[in-house]
Amino acid sequence: MSKQHGGSPRAVVLGGGFAGTLAAAALAPHVQEVVILERDEALPDTPAPRARLPQGAHTHMLWSGGADAVENLLPGTTGTWLKAGAHRIPIPNGMVSYSPAGWYRRWTETHYVIGASRDLIDWGIRLGVLALPNVRVRTGVKIVGLVGDRSRVTGVQVLDAARRTEVMDADLVVDATGRDSKAPQWLEEIGGPAVRETVVDAGVLYASRRYGAPEGTKTDWPIVHIQADPRSGKPGQVATIVPIEDGQWSVSLSSTQGGHPSADANLYEAFARGVRHPLAADFLARAEPIGDVVVYGRTANRRRRFETARMPAGFVVLGDAATSLNPVYAHGMSAAAIGATALREVARTCAVDAPRFAAKAQKAIARPATAAWLLAVGQDRFYPGAIGKPPTFADRLAARYVHRLNQTAIGDFGVVQALTDVMTMQKPASVLAAPGVLISAARGLRKPLLVSPPLTPREQHVLDRDPLRTEEPTGSSHQ
Template sequence: MNQSSPPRHAVVIGGSLAGLLAAAVLAEHATVTVIDADPLPEGPAPRRGLPQARHTHLLWSGGARAIERILPGITDDWTKAGAIRRSLPTDLVTKTAQGWIPRCGEKQFNISCSRDLLDSVVRARVTGLAAVTTLQQSRVRGLEGTAARVTGVRVDTPEEQDRLVTADLVVDASGRGSRARTWLQALGVSGIRQAEVDSGLVYATRIFEAPAGAHEMGFPIVNVQSDPRVPVPGQTATIVPIENGQWQATLSGTRGGQPTGDPDAFIPFAKSVRDPIVGQLLEGRKPLTDVAVTQGTANRRIYFEKAELPDGFFAVGDSVATFNPLYGQGMTVAAQGLLAVRTLLRAKGLAHPGIGREAQRVIAPQVATAWELATSQDILYPGATGMKPRAGTGLLNGYVNRLMTGATTDEALTAALFNVLTMSIEPTHWLRPSVVWHVARASDRGALKAPPLTAAERAVAGLDPAPGTRTGAGNTGPGAGTGAGTGTGAAPTGPASDPVGPADPVGQAR
């Protein structure tokens, strides 16, 4: 904060990940008050305002790097708290629409843990900043100001109704249930357009006790995706090893093929998707929770950046756009957008005229990229509603399908796939001549036919006898020990010589 200028104050509406990161960015320039309707827990604990936290959340390397730049050392804090840094695709067994991805050396990474743990570590760091205070169990009822300038918020606190909290800048990070459009309309702001693509997705999650020894050996994430090219409901099944020796299992289905909260139907659903491996892994495992079900997962985008917003306001995170949670984009989009806002504020300062509108515009590119990736796939499912694909989308989808087919056999295309999916590089990376050359030669010849779990992984999961144990057939079952292009029975570990340099200071390959 520049001590020679008058003291400035910012308000952040919402104390989830996007709001906390916004507060950290703004704390360089002002005192910050984070207002949240819930009490903010001290450690990893559920919050009523974040019901989706019950489901799997993967923080891609593109988002982890952005948060690391905003809060240096946060990756170490996460791992010390129990989160797991996973090399991709080394620590991933995934069947895409085009087939099984080989587990070659590290191209990118993700952070795997419960959303409660992820948020709690960030919350402890941000609320510990001298410039940040919180106003908890308090609900914002509207913006204060005019169509030209927002000057604060009206908030109901436990002690006072309709309290005025003045601010030089108000950031809405209140999430999917944001009322920002209504609040702005009450100030006389019009023309805020909204778009939606809804595949009817429902997802259901249950936590299980992991097999003994699975956590210690670094058991991989296991994921079976749907194929939007086939005109049937899209169904998926995923296991993510998280803290405390637990497996977080999430199922999903689009309209006409949705999972339910019936615990007896959970494993049968997992077995019914394009490969039964997730259901097989869960069979016999001890459930630790009930089945949590979430509906209302439509992709929704509000084009704040195209409206004549009042000065002193911008929105971020799910308040701007929500995405099908299966793509894991939300946290990364918010973090990268706020990193761009930090760059803007360091260049121009909080007092710069129109800084809120400029902040909204610098967030837009990250949102647009994720929006195109998510909606171009979701609109293909039967019964999907909303904005239709732009002209030329079919041609682009055909190219991406070919790239993803090549990613099942060609390590260069595997790298290109994860560079973009983890939001580490822009999708235009896929159109570079070096990538196009590989796409032109893409083939699924020699692709894996079964999940590439190692013999040791299958044994610890109870699918096969332990390595070295004699069996009648003398093998370890289909797909055991397939290293996919490595020529070994175990998946390779450690960073690859990839130009992105994934094994950077944000955690090294384990």
């Protein structure tokens, strides 16, 4: 296929998921045409599951840094989500969180989380992107490889639904095909560079299930999050409940190697009762499960250093295709969204078809991805059996400092705000080394540790009800 854009730049985006649609939104103001190529036979026009998104059934949290980035790229998307039933959950007051250092207090709102299914989040973005006049989507298309050479990518080779080979020319190709990206192979085939890859894998396995929210909990309900303790020497077991649309709770239980949850529905709540605190299990015992338990295990942290390779012009990699993260930290979507805004900022100052555009964009995209990577591997390296470079002395010092901050945050609002700035990806991790934060960490707790979950009377009232089921721990113990 020859260029159809009259000499003006055309961008081709590989993948019609979260990262791909946001890449299209970022580039649309700066090119004549954006074509999204998607392997699925069709993309849902409702908040429905996608055939090739196995992680879609699991709990997702879009932190405020990522949500703000989406809204910046596609104004009105937050309203679309909320009208469709998503929750805007204030942080930290809307989260009952048991950290490795103890229960966080529920201070006044500083940040927020969008509580919704992945299907709804993707649908809201897709609506906004497909409304852009110069964006179109082709489905049922398999990417075969890149077209070009080591100096410049000039398009992609595809197979259409009828298995016909076709070449689509492009001034810029953006790979947003996710964890299964074949970008290193495609680059090798055109004489491009080898790309350094780092893997840190704590062996996390997820087991997720939907529950009907009990009476009185369908609105203004907190996230319940029981964190693991990477310093314990035990498997890192986590339980998370997030309110989502349709009066449901999205529940995910997970563990690193040696303590995985079961796909057996009869053992699901028993696992939740065996993590570091049984609060999540207590709430689940008063809710009705919906559907089966879904298990997912492709959770390794994988970083491909495209930004340091001698990449050909005209090719950029975004989202999980470049940096995929352990989902337990919920940073994948936010990192991709902030990366897409970085792509747009480069396009504002450098023509998309300029020789240096791709290199500049790749470096800009890497910055938020690197921040999320360091947050994830800084924890995952400490779990028993983790694959990858073991923690160094510096890693151990950093982990001790973060633990000190977590403990101080229990009684210091300023430290809570700094930690949440970083966790929600609204500020870089360097804020944790600000003088005020360092002084607070040295001073330590200003309020005592909480001895029980900081529940409101309304939340406690739910626990005062008789459980619908009783479960006993099977093979798990409190860490």
